[in-house]
């Protein structure tokens with residue numbers, strides 16, 4: 001008797017589910033410090049925000065990361081929530097000239113964003129590494145985002161009646177004559 005095919009996406013085990021659990025906190029802290037999440041020794045970034053293809057120290061493949069727009073989104077979210085209320089506090093306390101407010105807060109928001117971006121990106125890559133997301137799943141840099149060994153698209157093919165639950169088949173309206 002073979003194992004039952006997964007009936008829904010939630011039945012599919014995450015990629016690398018059978019592999020050892022990685023330390024999430026350690027991976028994120030190492031990443032936020034700009035270090036490789038695996039060894040904490042090699043540099044994560046080849047330049048300001050460009051992640052190295054692999055760790056120079058332990059050889060961990062870092063090209064599997066998919067941080068994309070996430071770090072920029074989180075940076076804007078955090079910086080705006082810090083600077084926004086501060087804008088009001090500073091004005092109510094000292095009432096500086098409008099140009100002082102504009103230049104001061106633009107400079108502060110820019111500086112804060114540039115300081116936070118690599119740290120947040122590093123933490124996010126560390127998160128993806130620890131959770132074995134994307135290509136971190138099985139060490140194969142070319143691996144798709146799902147694990148092809150456990151996920152067979154035929155099981156979810158809407159054209160295949162055998163893939164549907166019996167009640168769904170019964171509820172399917174017959175085609176018009």
Ligand SMILES: [Zn+2]
Pocket residue numbers: 036037038039040041042055056057058059060
């Ligand atoms: Zn490393």
